[in-house]
Every structure is written in C-alpha cells, then in structure tokens.
Amino acid sequence: MIETNPDQLFDAAFLAQLESLSLLARRIVSGKMRAERRSSRFGSSIEFAEYRPFISGDDWRHIDWNAFARWRQLVLKLFVEEEDLHVHLLLDCSASMDWGEPAKFDQARRIVAGLAYITLANLDRAAVMPLGAERYEPWRPSRGKHRFLQLLRYLAQCPVAARRPEPRRLEEAARRWIASQPRRGMVIWVSDLWGADLEDALHALDRLRYARHELAVIQVIDPTETDAGERGEYEVVDEETGAPRKVIVDHRTRAEYRERVEAYQESIRSYCRRHQVALIQTNTRVAAPDLLMQSLLQGGFVK
Amino acid sequence: MNFLWPLAWGLGALALPVIALYLIRTRLQRKPVSTLLFWEHLTPQVYNHSLWRKLRRWVSLALQLLFLLLLVLAIAQPLAAWQTAKPAAVILVLDTSVTMTAADAAPSRWEAALQTVRRRVAHLRLFDEAILVAAGEAPRVLCPWTRSKPALERALKTAAPGGTVSDMRGALALAHHLAAQRKNSEILLVSDGVWEPEPAPEALKEVHFQWVGAKEPVNAGITLFTARRSLAAPGEYQVIGRVAASAPVEAELEVRADGALIDVQKLKLEPGKPWRKTWEGSATGAVRFEARLTEMKRDDLAADNVAQASLPALHPVPVEVVAPPHAFLDAALEALPLVETHRTWPLTALPAAPDPSRLYLFYGCVPPEGFQPSAMLVINPQADGPWGKYDGPLDSALVSETLRDEPILRFVSLDNVRLDKVSGYTPAPGATLFAQYLAGESGGHAEKPLLFGQWKAGAPRWLVQAFGLEDSDFVYRTAFPVLLANLVQSLQPEETEKAPPLPGSVATQLKRAPGTGAPASGPSEAPARSGWLGGASSLPVWWWALVAGALWLPLEWALFHRRITE
Incomplete structure (x- = not known):
C-alpha cells in the first residue's frame, strides 16, 4: 500500500537530511562553475560571445559602433545568454512500482523529492513527470525552494497506474514524454525498469538518449523480487496486469529465476556503461538520503 | 468383529481435518508478483505435470487415510471371531530360579520374564481368567484365578527370584492340575530352562514356553x-x-x-x-x-x-564320671580333647537333678531311679532300668553285627572283639541295637544286644554297654576311646x-535342560490361543505396521509440503 500522507512519506528527519545534501551538492557544483550555467544560446548577459554582421530585423541597439568606426561595417555584438538548468525527474508510476514493503513507489518518490530539492536549492528548474499516470498532471518546470512544499504534496498525491490487461511499455511512456517537447536538460529516470521485456526497457532508454537529454537512471527494486520464494506450487499473479501463471517453485526453479533476474540487471548495467548513462541500481532497503548522497558522489547526476 | 475399545472409532473423525487440510494444500497458493517478466517460460509449470505427479496427490491422501484407519484399528484393538468365541484360562508359571537373575538378557532374565508376563496379562480379554504361579524350590500361587489385571500386576510385584535352581516338577504338576479345572486353558511357562532336576517329558506336554536368556551365556x-x-x-x-x-x-x-x-x-x-x-x-x-x-x-x-x-x-564337654577310680577309663577320658572330667563317688553324692549340659558315665553302679540326664553312658548295669530288663550274666560272646553308619560308631571297629563275660538285656522299646553279639550256650546261641540305647538329638540320650571294661579284650580297649570321642563329639552344639x-x-552353566524340547539357545515364541501374539522381545507385526504408519503420517505430510517428493 503506497503512502499518500506527505507527512508520513517525507518525515522531518528526511527533510532535514535533504538540507545537508543540498549543501554537499552546492560544494560539488561550485568546484566547476557557479549556479548560473552558460547556454549555447545567445542572450543578454554581460559576457561577450562574438560579432555577427547586422541583418535586417536585428535590434539596432546591439550594433557595436566602435567596431563600425574601425571596420566601417555594421556588426552586432553578441553576449552569452545565462540560463538555469532544467532537471526532468521521470517518476515511474506503473503498477509494478506498487510492490514491496516499503513500496518501491514510496522509495522512488522520496528519491525524486530529494533530487528536486537539490535542484531547487541550486537555483535550477525541476520538473516531475509521472510516467504511466497520464491523467495526473506533470509538475511543470519551476525554480525556487519556496515551491518545494507544493512539490511534496504533489508527489504524495501522485497515484500509480491502474491495472490493465497488457503490460505497460516503458518505451511508449518515454515516447509520449518526448513528444511533449520538454526543454532539453538533464533527465533522471527513477523506475524499476520492469518493462514488457528487456528490449522494451532498453528501447525506452534509447529514446531518452536520442532526445539529446543528459540521461541518468536510478533503478529501484524490492529485495524479494530477486528470489522466487519458498518452494511450493503457486499461482503467481502479475500485479500490473492481473495475469496468472501456475508454476512449481523448487530448487531448480529458484536457481533459474535468480539467473534471469541477474541477467536482466546485468543487461541494464551493460547498456548504461556502453552509452555513458549514469546508473544506480538500488533497493528499497537502502535509505533514500544515502542513495541521494551516492548519486551526488558518483557523478552523472550533478551538472 | 468385536473391539476391546469400540469408542476408538470416534477418532476416525480425524479424517475430516486430514481431508480438509489436504484440500487446502492441493489448492494452488495465490502469490502476487510485481511482474511476470521472470516467471514466463519458467519450468516446471504445473500443466507440465506427468500423470504420476498428478495422481500422487490422491495416492498420498489415500495412504494418509489408510494409516489413520490402521491407527484407529490399533487403538480399538480388534478381536477375531475365534478370540471371542471362548474365554481363555491362562496359567502363568514364572520361573523364580536364581538363574533368572542372569544379566545375559537386557536388563536381566528376570526383567525380561516380568515384561513377558506383563504383556501377556495386558493382552487378557475381559472374560479371560489367569492365575500366577511362582516356580521356585516349591511352587507357590502368587495370585489365584482372577479376571483382574491389576490384581495380577500386584501379585507380580511380590515375585522375586530365589537362591537356588527351581524344581520345575512341582510347578508343572500344579499347573496341569489347575489347567484341568478350567476349559480352554493354556499353560504359559516363562523360564530360562535351567532346571534341576529335569521334569518328565509328559509334564512338558501342553505347555507353551517363553524362553528368556541369551544364546551364549558366559558365566x-x-x-x-x-x-x-x-x-x-x-x-x-x-x-x-x-x-x-x-x-x-x-x-x-x-x-x-x-x-x-x-x-x-x-x-x-x-x-x-x-x-x-x-x-x-x-x-x-x-x-x-x-x-x-x-x-x-x-x-x-x-x-x-x-x-x-x-x-x-x-566347646568343652563336661563328663560326670559316676564310678570309682578306674585307670583305663580315666586315661581314656584324659586323652580326649575338650573334655572336662568330674567324678562323683559314691553314688549317694550324686545330686538329685542332673546337669543337662553333662554327659554322665555310670560304671559299677546304676543311675538312681528317676534320674534322667540329657546324655548318659551306662556300662554293664546289673539291674533293670529305663534301658530295659537285666537278664543276668552270659558268657562267651562274639560280636556279630554292628551299625557302622551310626555316628557314634564311626571309626569304631568291633569286628574281632571277643568277650568272655557279658550281661544279657531285653532292651526297652524304641532302643537302637548299635551292636549285637552271638551268645554261647548260656544264651542259647542267640543274638543279644551288646551296645544299645537311644542317641538322637532332641531327646534324652542314653547308651548301655553290656559288659564291663575288665571283661573286654585288647581290641575293644582300642575302640572304646574312639567310641567315647564320638559320644563327646555328638554332644557338641550344632552349627x-x-x-x-x-x-x-x-x-x-546357565544352559537349558536338554529335556525341555526347546532349542538350546535363543528365545522362542509361544503359540497363542487367546489373541496374544507377543513374544519376549517382539510385538505383533500389525502393531509395528501401525507404528510405522503413525510415524509416516506426519513425515509424508512434511515431505509433500516441502515438495521434496515431487
């Protein structure tokens, strides 16, 4: 059962740890640049970028008259535009996330909340996209720590997707989000990555990568999902689709199950290594603040 | 078929929870999972079961119910028709020989025998009678005919092995006598077969044996x-x-x-x-x-x-010599060890009441009338007295017969004794003629008593010598001290x-008597006539089957639950 009370989901200790994490993040970022980041777009900052010939329609106020006096040619003086980073936090809301104790979905929401807090504390814009819960409005990119409490309530009320006959395809969810033309920035996908199959998960990652976002993935699973459980005859039922399977769990079956899970996880790891996608594979037993600290130290999750 | 405890069939209701639990077990347990991603194509699937795997569930249930049925049967204790037809009368003969304490059977032959008897008692039906006989030196009925098992148990507690080997003849005779009193009777003898003396083969007929003891006793x-x-x-x-x-x-x-x-x-x-x-x-x-x-x-x-x-x-034996001094007699007495000699003479000095601890020796006189010591030797009394009638002197006597086995004549040889003068007597009734002589002409060539009297413990002892010491020859003079020694020795207090x-x-030897008709070693089973199939160390086969079933029941359940048997 997922938690909907924000006070229960994000308790005071968790919030207190977020503040210290934000300070850590600030130190890490200041080692490279300040909070302001240069964009590839030109704008109205005070930092000179280059000259460009004046063409019709340009703002004549930007003509460099000193250069005209020297070169007898109208040129425009361009400056580097300063803009804030957009961090898109993709929260997997598929029914498979409603599993375990605590639920994977609760853990994912705590991680998203922590990442959002760090983002807002660094004067960047944070957006939350509930993948799979199409009827739940996404959290538009916003900045300022004053929005954080609203974000927590938003996350607390975020539902998981309803059961459906066919398993939800991760690739389709990613495609839909990309179709909404989000501003390019950093994408952090918090999910269990249990797709329709392995190819579905990898294709979803491909789509996010092809959209020229900087991609990072946090895979959250429940420890019980890596084992087939006690021996016996069972009718296993998919929580997402309600589809049953009658199986016998014995020694051989358990070993085969573990091999499959490990192979799946290894495929995800291999993909991310190959494409330089930051990846953290964790489970619900790991405290969310510890995981966030790991993400800050590991790299790929901070820009 | 009858049952000793028909109420046990109520335990058959245990079949309901067995079936209920089984149905619960056979239903597939519903297990929600977050995804079927890893369960697809996982083998074995239930629908891939072989026919045996599908059937074994029902076989398992059938076996469990079968074992429950057997268990209930065991508790109900079924009786076959022949068992209920006639009441049985069982004569339990328990050997209480000392050899039953042998430890070659764990913990001992005696304990094994007691267990055998207890098992037999436990298998008695309500209408069966039993009697318990202990076969020791003499047979002893420990418990008379009874239908009460507690009474037999109590009597069994009073039994104990004796100190000698049992004489089984009396016990078997008593058992056959008791068997004749009842119809449909049987004799069960629980013994190790070490008997002395062996009973006659006829006594062992119609007897069921239950042997106890090891095959090779070492003792x-x-x-x-x-x-x-x-x-x-x-x-x-x-x-x-x-x-x-x-x-x-x-x-x-x-x-x-x-x-x-x-x-x-x-x-x-x-x-x-x-x-x-x-x-x-x-x-x-x-x-x-x-x-x-x-x-x-x-x-x-x-x-x-x-x-x-x-x-x-x-102990020193005091000898009161009532005679004038006599060199030979005094020397003979002094030569005897542990003899305290006292002399009383004349006869008038003799006290009226004799000392019961003394041997009185009268020579040359006769005891006063009414004087009855506990032991006295009277030599050649010339008068009538308690010894009999004095018949007067005789001459030329030759010893003709001697009771050599009498203790007082041990090592006393009178074969060649020849006497010139003897006295004739007619002994009192009951007197023993220890030695006789053949009289001469004056005696009519008849046998006359030479040494006679009564010399047995528990009664006044007296002995009469029918001649004087002076009238005897050298041979007798060598035998007389031995006779005196025997008399004194016989007066020593008994142990x-x-x-x-x-x-x-x-x-x-701890070996069975060869006449028992049983194998020389190893326990053997007794045939049963009243529903008892038990032996000294074994239970009925059907009982073992039930025990195995009772053990198998939870084991099978655990195995099935753990799917180890799949």
Missing part, C-alpha cells in the same frame, strides 16, 4: 564351598572349594577367613573342567570363610560369585548359622 561360578572339622582331630578343619565355568573364562578367586585373606588363585577355567582345591588349618573357635570370584571380563550370573562357609566353635546355599553347578 563362572563357585559350585562348592564347604568347611568341616576333622573327625579324628576336631581342632583341625578342611575347606573345600570348586569353581566351574560355562565358557573359557579367566578369573581370580579370593578366599578369606574371618575377613583375612588366606589365598588368591588365578584361574583359567574351561567348560566341563571344574577347578578344585582344599584348604586345611586348625582352629577351635568359629571361623567364617568367604570365597569371591573377581576379575572376570564377562560374567552373566553374579549369584555364584560369592560363597560362604562356617566352621562352628568347639546355628548356616551360609546361604550356592546356586550349584547346573545354575553356573
């Missing part, structure tokens, strides 16, 4: 240990010991006299070759000897490892403390 024991004083020299003694074994055994024999170790013998015993030894010594006081067998690797019977023997003390008897050589 060594003292079969003889006795002490006695020398007849010639009462101060000297001999101790005789004998040790035997039923198998090759090495042992150590310790012999103690009044607790002091006098000998230790290392023995290597072989079956059929008993070891013997005689120890000699001298002592006038009482001595208690003890022999103990030790240092044996295995010894099944402990009762024959210790033996005791007692030697009584010698009051007797050592416990030894089990004997038969018990030491």
Whole structure:
C-alpha cells in the first residue's frame, strides 16, 4: 500500500537530511562553475560571445559602433545568454512500482523529492513527470525552494497506474514524454525498469538518449523480487496486469529465476556503461538520503 | 468383529481435518508478483505435470487415510471371531530360579520374564481368567484365578527370584492340575530352562514356553564351598572349594577367613573342567570363610560369585564320671580333647537333678531311679532300668553285627572283639541295637544286644554297654576311646548359622535342560490361543505396521509440503 500522507512519506528527519545534501551538492557544483550555467544560446548577459554582421530585423541597439568606426561595417555584438538548468525527474508510476514493503513507489518518490530539492536549492528548474499516470498532471518546470512544499504534496498525491490487461511499455511512456517537447536538460529516470521485456526497457532508454537529454537512471527494486520464494506450487499473479501463471517453485526453479533476474540487471548495467548513462541500481532497503548522497558522489547526476 | 475399545472409532473423525487440510494444500497458493517478466517460460509449470505427479496427490491422501484407519484399528484393538468365541484360562508359571537373575538378557532374565508376563496379562480379554504361579524350590500361587489385571500386576510385584535352581516338577504338576479345572486353558511357562532336576517329558506336554536368556551365556561360578572339622582331630578343619565355568573364562578367586585373606588363585577355567582345591588349618573357635570370584571380563550370573562357609566353635564337654577310680577309663577320658572330667563317688553324692549340659558315665553302679540326664553312658548295669530288663550274666560272646553308619560308631571297629563275660538285656522299646553279639550256650546261641540305647538329638540320650571294661579284650580297649570321642563329639552344639546355599553347578552353566524340547539357545515364541501374539522381545507385526504408519503420517505430510517428493 503506497503512502499518500506527505507527512508520513517525507518525515522531518528526511527533510532535514535533504538540507545537508543540498549543501554537499552546492560544494560539488561550485568546484566547476557557479549556479548560473552558460547556454549555447545567445542572450543578454554581460559576457561577450562574438560579432555577427547586422541583418535586417536585428535590434539596432546591439550594433557595436566602435567596431563600425574601425571596420566601417555594421556588426552586432553578441553576449552569452545565462540560463538555469532544467532537471526532468521521470517518476515511474506503473503498477509494478506498487510492490514491496516499503513500496518501491514510496522509495522512488522520496528519491525524486530529494533530487528536486537539490535542484531547487541550486537555483535550477525541476520538473516531475509521472510516467504511466497520464491523467495526473506533470509538475511543470519551476525554480525556487519556496515551491518545494507544493512539490511534496504533489508527489504524495501522485497515484500509480491502474491495472490493465497488457503490460505497460516503458518505451511508449518515454515516447509520449518526448513528444511533449520538454526543454532539453538533464533527465533522471527513477523506475524499476520492469518493462514488457528487456528490449522494451532498453528501447525506452534509447529514446531518452536520442532526445539529446543528459540521461541518468536510478533503478529501484524490492529485495524479494530477486528470489522466487519458498518452494511450493503457486499461482503467481502479475500485479500490473492481473495475469496468472501456475508454476512449481523448487530448487531448480529458484536457481533459474535468480539467473534471469541477474541477467536482466546485468543487461541494464551493460547498456548504461556502453552509452555513458549514469546508473544506480538500488533497493528499497537502502535509505533514500544515502542513495541521494551516492548519486551526488558518483557523478552523472550533478551538472 | 468385536473391539476391546469400540469408542476408538470416534477418532476416525480425524479424517475430516486430514481431508480438509489436504484440500487446502492441493489448492494452488495465490502469490502476487510485481511482474511476470521472470516467471514466463519458467519450468516446471504445473500443466507440465506427468500423470504420476498428478495422481500422487490422491495416492498420498489415500495412504494418509489408510494409516489413520490402521491407527484407529490399533487403538480399538480388534478381536477375531475365534478370540471371542471362548474365554481363555491362562496359567502363568514364572520361573523364580536364581538363574533368572542372569544379566545375559537386557536388563536381566528376570526383567525380561516380568515384561513377558506383563504383556501377556495386558493382552487378557475381559472374560479371560489367569492365575500366577511362582516356580521356585516349591511352587507357590502368587495370585489365584482372577479376571483382574491389576490384581495380577500386584501379585507380580511380590515375585522375586530365589537362591537356588527351581524344581520345575512341582510347578508343572500344579499347573496341569489347575489347567484341568478350567476349559480352554493354556499353560504359559516363562523360564530360562535351567532346571534341576529335569521334569518328565509328559509334564512338558501342553505347555507353551517363553524362553528368556541369551544364546551364549558366559558365566563362572563357585559350585562348592564347604568347611568341616576333622573327625579324628576336631581342632583341625578342611575347606573345600570348586569353581566351574560355562565358557573359557579367566578369573581370580579370593578366599578369606574371618575377613583375612588366606589365598588368591588365578584361574583359567574351561567348560566341563571344574577347578578344585582344599584348604586345611586348625582352629577351635568359629571361623567364617568367604570365597569371591573377581576379575572376570564377562560374567552373566553374579549369584555364584560369592560363597560362604562356617566352621562352628568347639566347646568343652563336661563328663560326670559316676564310678570309682578306674585307670583305663580315666586315661581314656584324659586323652580326649575338650573334655572336662568330674567324678562323683559314691553314688549317694550324686545330686538329685542332673546337669543337662553333662554327659554322665555310670560304671559299677546304676543311675538312681528317676534320674534322667540329657546324655548318659551306662556300662554293664546289673539291674533293670529305663534301658530295659537285666537278664543276668552270659558268657562267651562274639560280636556279630554292628551299625557302622551310626555316628557314634564311626571309626569304631568291633569286628574281632571277643568277650568272655557279658550281661544279657531285653532292651526297652524304641532302643537302637548299635551292636549285637552271638551268645554261647548260656544264651542259647542267640543274638543279644551288646551296645544299645537311644542317641538322637532332641531327646534324652542314653547308651548301655553290656559288659564291663575288665571283661573286654585288647581290641575293644582300642575302640572304646574312639567310641567315647564320638559320644563327646555328638554332644557338641550344632552349627546355628548356616551360609546361604550356592546356586550349584547346573545354575553356573546357565544352559537349558536338554529335556525341555526347546532349542538350546535363543528365545522362542509361544503359540497363542487367546489373541496374544507377543513374544519376549517382539510385538505383533500389525502393531509395528501401525507404528510405522503413525510415524509416516506426519513425515509424508512434511515431505509433500516441502515438495521434496515431487
């Protein structure tokens, strides 16, 4: 059962740890640049970028008259535009996330909340996209720590997707989000990555990568999902689709199950290594603040 | 079919929870999972079951119900029709021989026998009768005919093994007599078969045996240990010991006299070759000897490892001589050890009441009328008296007959005694004629009493010698001191403390009597007539099946639950 009370989901200790994490993040970022980041777009900052010939329609106020006096040619003086980073936090809301104790979905929401807090504390814009819960409005990119409490309530009320006959395809969810033309920035996908199959998960990652976002993935699973459980005859039922399977769990079956899970996880790891996608594979037993600290130290999750 | 406890069928209701639990088990347990990603194509799937795997569930249930049925049957104790047709009368004969204490059957033959009897008692039906007989030295009814099992149990607690080997003849005769009193009776003899003497083969007919004891008993024991004083020299003694074994055994024999170790013998015993030894010594006081067998690797019977023997003390016997001084008589008395001689003469000095501890010797006079000491020797009385009638003097006598086996005539040889003058008597009724002589012409060539009287313990003893010492020849004068010594010896107080008897050589062998008709070793089963199939160390087969079923029931359940049997 997922938690909907924000006070229960994000308790005071968790919030207190977020503040210290934000300070850590600030130190890490200041080692490279300040909070302001240069964009590839030109704008109205005070930092000179280059000259460009004046063409019709340009703002004549930007003509460099000193250069005209020297070169007898109208040129425009361009400056580097300063803009804030957009961090898109993709929260997997598929029914498979409603599993375990605590639920994977609760853990994912705590991680998203922590990442959002760090983002807002660094004067960047944070957006939350509930993948799979199409009827739940996404959290538009916003900045300022004053929005954080609203974000927590938003996350607390975020539902998981309803059961459906066919398993939800991760690739389709990613495609839909990309179709909404989000501003390019950093994408952090918090999910269990249990797709329709392995190819579905990898294709979803491909789509996010092809959209020229900087991609990072946090895979959250429940420890019980890596084992087939006690021996016996069972009718296993998919929580997402309600589809049953009658199986016998014995020694051989358990070993085969573990091999499959490990192979799946290894495929995800291999993909991310190959494409330089930051990846953290964790489970619900790991405290969310510890995981966030790991993400800050590991790299790929901070820009 | 009848049942001893039909209410046990109520336990059949246990089948309901067994079936219910089974149905619960056979239903697939619903297990929600977050994804079927890893369960797809996972083998084995339930629908891939072989026919046996599908059927084994039902076979398992059927087996469980079958075992429950057997369990209920066991508790209900079914009785076959033939068992209920006739009431049975069981004569339980329990051997209480000392050999039943042998430890070759765990924990002992006796315990094994008790368990056998208890099992038989437990299998008695409500209408069965039983009687319990202990077969010891003499048969003893421990519990009369009864249908009460508690009464038989109580009587069984009073039984104990004895100190000797049982005489089974009396017990078997009693058992057959009891069997004749009841219809459909059976005799069950629980014994180790070590009997002495062996009963007649007819006595063993119609007897069901239940043997106890190991196949190869190993035992060594003292079969003889006795002490006695020398007849010639009462101060000297001999101790005789004998040790035997039923198998090759090495042992150590310790012999103690009044607790002091006098000998230790290392023995290597072989079956059929008993070891013997005689120890000699001298002592006038009482001595208690003890022999103990030790240092044996295995010894099944402990009762024959210790033996005791007692030697009584010698006491001075006062002899009151009522006669004038007589050189030969006085010398003969002085030569005897442990004799205190007193003289009373003339006869008038004799007190009216005799001393019961003294031997009175009258010579040259007759005891006063009414004077009845506990022991007296009267030599040639010339008058009538309690000994009989005096018939006057006779001449030319030759000893014709002697009771050599009488204790007072031990080592007394009268064969060549010739007497010139003797007195004729007509002995009092009841007198024993220890020696007779053939009279001459004056006696009509008839046999006359020479030594006669009564010399038995428990009654006044008197002995009459029908001639004077001066009339005897040299041969008699050598025999007379021996006769006196025998008389004095016979007055020594008898041994009051007797050592416990030894089990004997038969018990030491621990082997069954060959006439039992049973195998020489190993327990055998008794045939059953009243529903009892039990032996000394076994339970009925159907009972073992039920026990196995009861154990198998939870085991099968656990195996099925864990899917180990899949």
